[in-house]
Structures are given as C-alpha cells and as structure tokens.
Amino acid sequence: MQTQKNAPVTIRPARPGDEADILRMVVALAVYEREPDAVKATEPSLKATLFGDDPQVFAHLAELDGEIVGLALWFLTYSTWTGAPSLYLEDLFVADAARGTGTGRALLSTLAREAKSRGCARMDWAVLDWNDKAKQFYRHIGAHHSVGWEPWRIEGEALEALAAG
Template sequence: MIRTATPADVPVIHAMVRELAEYEKVPDEARATPAQLREALFGEHPAAFAHLAEEAGEVVGFALWFLNFSTWRGVHGIYLEDLYVRPQARGGGHGRALLTELARICVARGYERLEWSVLDWNRPSIEFYEALGARPQDEWTVYRLTDGALRELGSRD
C-alpha cells in the first residue's frame, strides 16, 4: 500500500533517511533533523512531499520529492530526492509502487518529467530504473556547492 505521509510519520522518515545514508556509504552527510523534515514536509509552506510504502501495517519504504520546473517544456515536474525501501522488503514491489504513484501524480497534474539521480556504483537500482523505462541523462553532469564553497560564494560582494 502506498499512502501520503503525515506529520506522525516524520520519525520513521528520518530513520529511513539515516538508513539510506548508511547504504550510500555517507552516514555523516545525513544531518537533517526530525524538526527540519517536519518543517519541510508539513510547515506553513511545504517545500517537499513524501509517500510511504506499507506492508502489514509497517512502513517499509518512502519517496521524498519536490517540484521542479522546465523552462523548455513550460511546466512543473517532480524531482525524486530519495527513494528507499528497507532491505527486508526489497523485491516486494514497493519501489515500483512508489514510482508508479509519482508517475500518476505527474500525469494527473500535467507534469512532463519525473527525474532523479542515482549513484554510478548502485547497479541494482540502475537496473531497476532501466527496467521501468527510465533512461540515464549521460550528457549532463551534476554540480553541487555545499559547506565552505557555498558560504564563500554566497559571501562575495
């Protein structure tokens, strides 16, 4: 079962964010607090949205996403920030169900893109996404400013 997250789900979402960071071998980079997630998802101006996968009443996965915008297409899309299914529930169709729900939202709202990033070494995920019909955007390279480099650029006159 896939459902929209509620404020009561913040602790389990936070736990799974930490589990995902462990899986991706960067546990120290997951610094978001439950309070930050609660504000981003359920504050006065939500910046992100989440859906949960449940099995037998237990949350076993989540998709956290936000809107992006294509100047070329002139419409919003969804950027999937995180998709995670707990190891004991993998292979049960939960990841596919979460992506299907996001695709349904795109179609219903007239969004023309559902995008995400995947680590180059994560072959199981790459194979899963490609089996769904997703294609890598090899001609693009993701750039990111964080920490000191972001502060340095942001403090320039």
C-alpha cells in the same frame, strides 16, 4: 521485520507524526550509500520542511503489513525546455525485507500519477554510479540515463562565500 512477498503494499502521503520513520529511512539510505555520517536532518527539520505552512518538499510512504517499509521524498522543479514542471525524486528507499515485493515500483507508480496530476512533463532523479541494481530496476520500468548532464553542487564555505557576494 518479516514481510510477506505477496502482501499488498499500501502507498500514502506522509503526514505529521511520520518524521521518525522518515528519518529512520533517510539514515538507512545514507548507510546504504556509504555515507552514514552525512545525515544532518532531524525530526524537527523534517517536520518543518514537509509539514510547515508552505511545504516545498513532499513524501510518500509504503506500508506492508502495517509497517512503514519505503520512502519516496520529492519536490517540484521546472524545465524551460518543456515549459512544464518536473517532479524530482530526491530519495527512494525500500527496506531490505520489503525488496522484491513491488514496493519500489508502487512508490514510483504513485509518483508518476502525482507528476501527471500536477502537469509535470517528466520525473528526474540521480543514481550513484556504482548502484547497478538500482540502474537495472530503473531501466526495467522504462527510465533512461540522461547522457551529457553531470550533477554539480555548491555547499558549505563555498556557498557562504558566494552568498556573501
């Protein structure tokens, strides 16, 4: 993929038919994050969750020169402390060839406008502890590390056992 560093980036909401491109970027992100075999999503599962009757997950795509080169996948959460919803950015990905073109910033600016239009008090996301380049970028746009909070997760057999009571 050849992109021009000065070409304008276009950000748009994902729409039915984008599932293959979304999955391609999710897989590329998993490879970058050193978890190439972790992706269980499929085009049908993405279609169901993003474009089903009551979607709870949303995505915006970045296009450069007519090619999809970036993804921001997000959903809403809620903060009892702020008394307002929050936008949670699950995945942000920009293809290697599009880095340095403003694509990441354009995706985040679009999400910030989305958050404000939905009455969100904040945007949240997680960053891998070794991803210094991403941390530097986030600091540059004014984000900060939430000190004192650790991500926790329950999945697989433990989730099944807890659900079983």
